[in-house]
Amino acid sequence: MEIKIRGLKKHFFSEGKLIKAxxxxxLDIKANKIFTLLGPSGCGKTTLLxxxxxxxxxDEGEIQIGNTIVWSKDKxxxxxxxxxxxxxxxxxxxxxxxxxVFNNVAYPLQNMKLPKDDIARRVAKVLDFVQLSGFEKRxxxxxxxxxxxxxxxxxxLVAEPKVILFDEPLxxxxxxxxxxxxxxxxxxxxxxxITAVYVTHDRxxxxxxxxxxxxxxxxxxxxxxxxTKIYFDADHRFVADFIGRANIIPAKIYSQAGPYxxxxxxxxxxxxxxxSFDAKDELMLCIRPEFISFESPDNKGDEGDNxxxxxxxxxxxIFVGEVFETEIRIGDTxxxxxxxxxxxxxxxxxxxxxxxxGHCLLVSK
Ligand SMILES: Nc1ncnc2c1ncn2[C@@H]1O[C@H](COP(=O)(O)OP(=O)(O)OP(=O)(O)O)[C@@H](O)[C@H]1O
Ligand SMILES: [Mg+2]
Numbered sequence: 001m002e003i004k005i006r007g008l009k010k011h012f013f014s015e016g017k018l019i020k021a022x023x024x025x026x027l028d029i030k031a032n033k034i035f036t037l038l039g040p041s042g043c044g045k046t047t048l049l050x051x052x053x054x055x056x057x058x059d060e061g062e063i064q065i066g067n068t069i070v071w072s073k074d075k076x077x078x079x080x081x082x083x084x085x086x087x088x089x090x091x092x093x094x095x096x097x098x099x100x101v102f103n104n105v106a107y108p109l110q111n112m113k114l115p116k117d118d119i120a121r122r123v124a125k126v127l128d129f130v131q132l133s134g135f136e137k138r139x140x141x142x143x144x145x146x147x148x149x150x151x152x153x154x155x156x157l158v159a160e161p162k163v164i165l166f167d168e169p170l171x172x173x174x175x176x177x178x179x180x181x182x183x184x185x186x187x188x189x190x191x192x193x194i195t196a197v198y199v200t201h202d203r204x205x206x207x208x209x210x211x212x213x214x215x216x217x218x219x220x221x222x223x224x225x226x227x228t229k230i231y232f233d234a235d236h237r238f239v240a241d242f243i244g245r246a247n248i249i250p251a252k253i254y255s256q257a258g259p260y261x262x263x264x265x266x267x268x269x270x271x272x273x274x275x276s277f278d279a280k281d282e283l284m285l286c287i288r289p290e291f292i293s294f295e296s297p298d299n300k301g302d303e304g305d306n307x308x309x310x311x312x313x314x315x316x317x318i319f320v321g322e323v324f325e326t327e328i329r330i331g332d333t334x335x336x337x338x339x340x341x342x343x344x345x346x347x348x349x350x351x352x353x354x355x356x357x358g359h360c361l362l363v364s365k
């Protein structure tokens with residue numbers, strides 16, 4: 001089911017201060033896709049999710065799920081949570097420690113007062129789906145974190161909702177388990193044909209899981225798009241910076257006449273991916289560390305290859321396993337780059353950095 005949000009506002013007062021948790025959010029979430037709300041702590045992700053679920057009453061705006069308006073201030077519509085046909089999985093597992101796996105998962109159906117054999121059949125089906133068949137009698141406290149989260153997922157799915165909402169469901173798991181559970185979740189959701197709204201402040205999780213990412217900041221959706229669009233082609237500095245590590249350097253337009261937009265920066269002139277700007281616009285050049293390659297200082301470069309080249313010196317190399325995270329100084333500017341773990345370069349070496357224009361992204365300041 002599709003979700004439409006129009007002009008949604010939610011303000012809180014805390015210690016005499018007004019907090020605009022949602023500041024007029026407009027959003028269309030497509031049916032049967034995984035939509036992720038990504039943003040820094042306090043930007044309003046949980047508030048937005050709670051408004052969709054009906055656990056929070058907005059101040060203004062409208063929320064529509066499928067063909068039903070579930071909340072509208074102007075039309076005076078309020079559909080209670082239990083009638084919105086949603087499933088929800090929270091950050092804390094929120095499974096009941098005093099119940100076994102079966103009863104945890106059966107709970108929503110028992111609440112609906114379904115016949116016993118109906119409940120047994122549906123619980124068996126969903127436990128099979130999350131690969132927990134055989135765990136029915138296990139006390140829920142005697143499960144691993146990942147298994148507990150799967151119980152929570154099973155419980156959210158057992159009533160066969162059309163929409164499932166997740167609020168940082170993996171953040172309590174350790175890094176390795178988080179990665180495994182993320183993969184499982186992607187597979188589950190892919191098989192289900194369900195609309196999923198997923199909240200996280202973890203950019204890798206967002207990139208790995210989502211069909212569409214909506215990046216939030218200060219109560220607004222700043223930009224939305226596919227993971228590759230958001231990563232490679234962000235329109236906003238905030239988004240480019242938030243979604244991955246980036247070198248962000250002030251830039252002034254030199255020329256927009258050719259196939260590239262040419263800019264002047266403190267580290268020299270760069271040809272960049274074409275984007276039209278006003279000549280007076282204050283811009284930032286954004287280059288991700290992984291798109292900087294290296295040539296030896298005596299390489300004059302092929303004039304026809306359009307690569308941007310600058311000479312720098314390695315200030316620091318930090319070994320993190322798959323790469324050396326490397327800081328390179330060019331005059332007063334420091335750039336982050338990545339060097340192969342088997343590189344022959346060492347701290348203090350001079351080298352030529354090369355970046356394709358397609359990987360030089362200009363965003364407004
Ligand atoms: N009940 C409340 N009373 C007062 N302020 C609140 C309340 N709930 C949320 N806020 C404030 O609203 C803003 C948005 O909070 P929200 O929980 O939606 O952020 P979030 O994006 O989910 O953050 P996190 O990533 O830390 O979970 C924050 O400034 C928060 O302090
Ligand atoms: Mg939150």
